[in-house]
Amino acid sequence: MSGRVIVITSGKGGVGKTTSTANIGTALAKNGARVAMIDTDIGLRNLDLLMGLENRIVYTLVDYIQEKCKLQQALVKDKKIPTLSLLAAAQTSDKTAVTAEQMKDICDKLKEDFDYVLVDSPAGIEQGFQNAIAGANEAIIITTPEMSAVRDADRIIGLLEANENIANYKLVLNRVRPKMIQSNDMLSVNDVTDILSVKLLGVIPEDENIIVSTNKGEPIVNMENARAGLAYNNIARRILGEEVPIPDFETPPPTFVDRIKNIFLTPVKI
Amino acid sequence: MKLLDRKITTKINDMISDLVATCSRVLSTEAKVNEEASYDSKDDAKNRLKLVLMHDRSQLTPCQMEQMREEMLDVISRYVEIDRDALDLCLEAETNTIALVANIPVVRAKNEEEIQNNIENVQEQLQEEVQETAGVQEDIQQEEAQEQPGHS
Numbered sequence: 001m002s003g004r005v006i007v008i009t010s011g012k013g014g015v016g017k018t019t020s021t022a023n024i025g026t027a028l029a030k031n032g033a034r035v036a037m038i039d040t041d042i043g044l045r046n047l048d049l050l051m052g053l054e055n056r057i058v059y060t061l062v063d064y065i066q067e068k069c070k071l072q073q074a075l076v077k078d079k080k081i082p083t084l085s086l087l088a089a090a091q092t093s094d095k096t097a098v099t100a101e102q103m104k105d106i107c108d109k110l111k112e113d114f115d116y117v118l119v120d121s122p123a124g125i126e127q128g129f130q131n132a133i134a135g136a137n138e139a140i141i142i143t144t145p146e147m148s149a150v151r152d153a154d155r156i157i158g159l160l161e162a163n164e165n166i167a168n169y170k171l172v173l174n175r176v177r178p179k180m181i182q183s184n185d186m187l188s189v190n191d192v193t194d195i196l197s198v199k200l201l202g203v204i205p206e207d208e209n210i211i212v213s214t215n216k217g218e219p220i221v222n223m224e225n226a227r228a229g230l231a232y233n234n235i236a237r238r239i240l241g242e243e244v245p246i247p248d249f250e251t252p253p254p255t256f257v258d259r260i261k262n263i264f265l266t267p268v269k270i
Numbered sequence: 271m272k273l274l275d276r277k278i279t280t281k282i283n284d285m286i287s288d289l290v291a292t293c294s295r296v297l298s299t300e301a302k303v304n305e306e307a308s309y310d311s312k313d314d315a316k317n318r319l320k321l322v323l324m325h326d327r328s329q330l331t332p333c334q335m336e337q338m339r340e341e342m343l344d345v346i347s348r349y350v351e352i353d354r355d356a357l358d359l360c361l362e363a364e365t366n367t368i369a370l371v372a373n374i375p376v377v378r379a380k381n382e383e384e385i386q387n388n389i390e391n392v393q394e395q396l397q398e399e400v401q402e403t404a405g406v407q408e409d410i411q412q413e414e415a416q417e418q419p420g421h422s
């Protein structure tokens with residue numbers, strides 16, 4: 001059985017595509033899947049940094065395309081998880097070094113050996129995006145609850161809809177701040193899924209630990225008890241087919257007084 | 271003694287009115303601040319987004335909106351006299367639907383004869399246009415072909 005090729009894309013830059021690729025990839029592998037991650041952001045590669053693999057890269061995607069190495073040689077194994085690999089983007093070449101056909105070819109080859117091929121897409125809707133989706137059958141759209149990011153996500157959804165190779169796509173809402181949603185100063189999870197009329201794969205809270213994890217080159221799913229890490233792990237489990245409910249970020253947690261009230265209001269069974 | 275009393279009362283009165291003035295000034299600004307804080311900025315975001323996405327998705331350019339406006343004006347003015355500059359055409363988001371809203375101030379209704387004349391004129395014009403259309407369509411196709419590479 002061949003693997004699933006999932007592109008992670010957003011339209012707007014800086015909303016968390018690379019962070020999501022690193023963490024979903026790591027979480028899937030930790031759950032026992034064989035995973036390859038491809039960084040297609042040629043000239044602006046980052047996925048290697050987030051994975052802490054920057055010193056191990058010898059060959060890149062572009063080297064493979066220019067036949068300087070075999071695909072196996074360009075795949076860098078993760079430090080801890082042997083079933084997790086990274087195909088890095090070239091930092092020096094420019095975007096024209098890769099065509100959509102070549103990308104599709106690479107995805108087709110990788111899905112023979114891996115259960116999941118995650119493709120980290122560059123921002124925008126130009127050639128880099130077209131290359132990233134070329135070999136994909138599924139898509140994860142990342143957005144934040146900000147107007148400009150949501151608008152760009154809508155544009156991406158339109159393009160994915162028109163692409164017959166993409167069988168399904170789902171949304172990940174990143175950098176959610178429950179307190180701001182509760183005070184009605186941030187679009188809520190429901191607002192965003194309503195506006196975009198798209199299925200939700202998961203919600204990632206704003207989490208300072210992500211900066212710490214990036215500093216260390218250690219995906220946040222490897223940190224214990226980090227909220228964003230738990231959320232990414234839940235997303236991986238949903239991709240694997242498990243039913244994991246999405247926690248409610250809209251209603252404020254019960255206050256002390258509420259809890260006391262509840263004690264008195266709960267009917268007592270005799 | 272009485273004089274002093276009078277003086278004190280006026281002073282006290284002045285002071286009270288001063289105080290009231292100050293208080294109401296402070297209170298009114300405070301009320302304003304509260305009003306702003308309690309206004310839900312996300313509702314604003316949601317409404318603006320719905321509208322902008324409507325435009326994005328409908329793929330109507332501002333130029334096409336303008337053309338639609340002109341065409342509607344032509345049709346309507348066959349039947350009633352309207353203030354052409356005052357026609358306001360826009361997309362509006364309601365709770366669940368998006369509506370095309372036109373506000374058309376009517377100056378005067380036209381009579382039967384005028385309407386009939388207008389319609390006949392239009393029919394003649396249409397016949398002429400049909401002959402021209404073929405040419406125009408070719409132009410459009412050529413333009414689109416030229417635009418394509420820039421879009422992708």
Ligand SMILES: Nc1ncnc2c1ncn2[C@@H]1O[C@H](COP(=O)(O)OP(=O)(O)OP(=O)(O)O)[C@@H](O)[C@H]1O
Pocket residue numbers: 010012013014015016017018019020041046121122123174175176204205206207208210211214228
């Ligand atoms: N949930 C979060 N909480 C806090 N910070 C976050 C979160 N998600 C992402 N960030 C931060 O946002 C920044 C951008 O993230 P990232 O590089 O993953 O985005 P991107 O979409 O890949 O960007 P680009 O479009 O440039 O490729 C990073 O500094 C990252 O640490």
Ligand SMILES: [Mg+2]
Pocket residue numbers: 017018019041046121122
């Ligand atoms: Mg990135």
